[in-house]
Amino acid sequence: MTAEVVAPRPTSSVRDYLRLGKFDVYDYYLGILIVASAAPAEPVTLLLFLLGEVAVIVAGVAFDDVTGYRDGSDLVNYGPDDRLRKKLRKPLVAGTLTESQALRFAWGAAAIGAALWTAAVLTAPHRPMWSVVLLVVVFAAALQYSYGLKLSYRGFQEAFLVVLGMTLVLAPHGLITGEFSGFVLVQAVLFGMGPLMFGVYSNTNDVDGDRAVGRPTVAALTTERGNARFIGALSVGEFLLGALASVTGVAPWWFALLVLPATALRARQYHLGFAVGDIMRARKLGFTAHRTCVALLVLANVLVAIG
CATH class of the missing domain: 1.20.120 (Four Helix Bundle (Hemerythrin (Met), subunit A))
Incomplete structure (x- = not known):
């Protein structure tokens, strides 16, 4: 009787989740420095907003990796024919995380981001409606960028990248100053x-x-x-x-x-x-x-x- 061969399960680690969330790419998070230099200091609100945006962006890029893995585009862009792209940056392609692990991570980060941005709004000295609406819209769009509605698959990719960056400056500035x-x-x-x-x-x-x-x-x-x-x-x-x-x-x-x-x-x-x-x-x-x-x-x- 031949023993059944069972494929080994991916051995995940903290490093794999850090790669999934692209924590080494911090450029969107730098917007908080612009806000802090342009508005009166509100450290609690700024910190909550910053942590919230990290969670939201991490969720968005994790969902993006899931979709890129499902449709095969990441297998092409990070495959053996492209030596300039490191496959380990895509844990699903590298096989170090499963799709279900990536999805749990993405939804968990999204929930944390929503809670932190809500706390930032509640602690802010001002709550102009345009800032709050902008946050809600961008939060929803970030999760639908490559997942769900797949906005980036419908011609909105380039516009979304700009609008996300704008929001990460305009929204917290509005919450702190109440002004445009x-x-x-x-x-x-x-x-x-x-x-x-x-x-x-x-x-x-x-x-x-x-x-x-x-x-x-x-x-x-x-x-x-x-x-x-x-x-x-x-x-x-x-x-x-x-x-x-x-x-x-x-x-x-x-x-x-x-x-x-x-x-x-x-x-x-x-x-x-x-x-x-x-x-x-x-x-x-x-x-x-x-x-x-x-x-x-x-x-x-x-x-x-x-x-």
């Missing part, structure tokens, strides 16, 4: 552009996998030249937003000059991606450009505060 600020709106858009600008380079690299599963990113829908023009337009538009804000008085006159180092990095990123043809190095430089921009936005708020 044009200058903070400009900063929120620039902050949201950061994740978008390394997202579109990722999409450029992942175009074959996205096309195979019908995920309509701009890179998947257009030609290589059309995608390059789209990313070029985004890069120029980012600079023009700051320049227009300075010219119109929404931002201080020196604001566009202050953020020029980030603009230079963005130009370097585009050159790397589409002149040199090294998309993944360009994507990596996008993180540096975003973090530089955040530092400059914080500096701008400090300069405004001291007059």
Whole structure:
């Protein structure tokens, strides 16, 4: 009688869940520094909001991994033919977590995020309706980004990346000050552009996998030249937003000059991606450009505060 061979179950660890939640990619969380530099200190509310956004984003990326594993796109983008992408960053593809483990983790993080954001609203000195509604909408959209309604599979991926970043600045600022600020709106858009600008380079690299599963990113829908023009337009538009804000008085006159180092990095990123043809190095430089921009936005708020 032949003994039945049972396939070994994945041996999960804390590290696998950290990889599933992409805890090493902290760029969305930097928005809280912009809020803290632009508004009076409210440490309890800010801390609750920050912890809540970590949980919500972790839930969103975990759901994204589940969907990418189910439809096979992650198997293509992180498979043996792509040596630039580390398979261990995708625990489901690597086989270190099961789908049910990933789903339990994602739903648990979502519940924690909802509780923490509710606590942030309750402890805030102000509760403008627009801030609360924005939080509710973005919370729901984050969970439906690649799961459930699959918003990113319906043409909303690029817009969502910007709106999420904007919300993580605008909503807590509204809760702390009770006001809407044009200058903070400009900063929120620039902050949201950061994740978008390394997202579109990722999409450029992942175009074959996205096309195979019908995920309509701009890179998947257009030609290589059309995608390059789209990313070029985004890069120029980012600079023009700051320049227009300075010219119109929404931002201080020196604001566009202050953020020029980030603009230079963005130009370097585009050159790397589409002149040199090294998309993944360009994507990596996008993180540096975003973090530089955040530092400059914080500096701008400090300069405004001291007059």
